[in-house]
Amino acid sequence: MTVSPTLDARFREAAAAAGLLNVAYDLAETPIGTLLVATTDRGLCRISYDPEPEREAESLAHTFGLRVLRAAKPIDPVRRQLDEYFAGSRTTFELPLDLRVTGFNRDVLKRLARVPYGQLTTYGTLAAEAHRPKAARAVGVVMNRNPIPIVLPCHRVVGANGSLTGYGGGLERKEILLKLEGAIQPQLDV
Amino acid sequence: MVLVQVPPFESFYEEHRDAVFRELRRLVGKDAEDAYQETFLRALRAYDRLKHTENLRAWVLTIARRVAADHYRRREAPTVVVEPETDSRPAYAELGDLADGLPRKERAAVVLRYGYDMSYAAIGAALGSSEDAARQAASSGVRRLRRRMQ
Numbered sequence: 001m002t003v004s005p006t007l008d009a010r011f012r013e014a015a016a017a018a019g020l021l022n023v024a025y026d027l028a029e030t031p032i033g034t035l036l037v038a039t040t041d042r043g044l045c046r047i048s049y050d051p052e053p054e055r056e057a058e059s060l061a062h063t064f065g066l067r068v069l070r071a072a073k074p075i076d077p078v079r080r081q082l083d084e085y086f087a088g089s090r091t092t093f094e095l096p097l098d099l100r101v102t103g104f105n106r107d108v109l110k111r112l113a114r115v116p117y118g119q120l121t122t123y124g125t126l127a128a129e130a131h132r133p134k135a136a137r138a139v140g141v142v143m144n145r146n147p148i149p150i151v152l153p154c155h156r157v158v159g160a161n162g163s164l165t166g167y168g169g170g171l172e173r174k175e176i177l178l179k180l181e182g183a184i185q186p187q188l189d190v
Numbered sequence: 191m192v193l194v195q196v197p198p199f200e201s202f203y204e205e206h207r208d209a210v211f212r213e214l215r216r217l218v219g220k221d222a223e224d225a226y227q228e229t230f231l232r233a234l235r236a237y238d239r240l241k242h243t244e245n246l247r248a249w250v251l252t253i254a255r256r257v258a259a260d261h262y263r264r265r266e267a268p269t270v271v272v273e274p275e276t277d278s279r280p281a282y283a284e285l286g287d288l289a290d291g292l293p294r295k296e297r298a299a300v301v302l303r304y305g306y307d308m309s310y311a312a313i314g315a316a317l318g319s320s321e322d323a324a325r326q327a328a329s330s331g332v333r334r335l336r337r338r339m340q
Binding site for chain 1: 211302
């Protein structure tokens, strides 16, 4: 005898509604693939590409506490805003964030958060803004470990020569996001 | 004794939920669904106090048996259940918005009772208080909402 999907869903929702979770997460379907989205009671804390849910749950538990549970409802506001973003009708996210990083990482991510929709910046510019003008490479590392891609727009950061350079979710996705935002022009394949 | 690292709650829940449900079906029959909810809410409350030496299956089945025992105790001592408000049951979403701004416990009690139709025993388990305290929290939450709407 197994637990019915209804009973399972009811428990998950009740656990979230009772405020008993350190982290609630769920999968979200988007045009650039399935994302894992996680929130705490303070805000959005993680977006992951190509997620392996079991490994993600371990990692979330490590950072935020053991009470990690998949639950749909707490994720709904994020899901809605992502849908709007991919439909082209949203250019800024209005979501509280729970960012557990410190020091240089935090400075860089906070500056990253202010790079507007459809505009590009460079690793060097962000490094300079974080008062470490020579730390472009370190900024690259911070981007690569960005816990909340898309919402913290590391896809808007490119190399000094304008090349896309790299992306935690793969260059193809970076390109799709930048085309969606009109930051780069779609090119014809010949 | 086999030492196990305590996994994220999700993994623990996935691994043991069917066994818990089977045990509760055996113990309380048709009331197994409520008891299931209550068992895992109690487990969730206690979860981050677990030591890494626990046998998790045995631990959660012990909780399930306690929930079943409480269930029979309640049936033997019937109490008059005073529902604070039964005339309208707003949809969960509306209720969640409506209840924003209530003290945390009252908000949770109101939402779980009227949005999720949970028993006061299960709500008590979720909030770490007694069944009576859960009923009181829901009741004073509803009173507060009513005052606010006047």
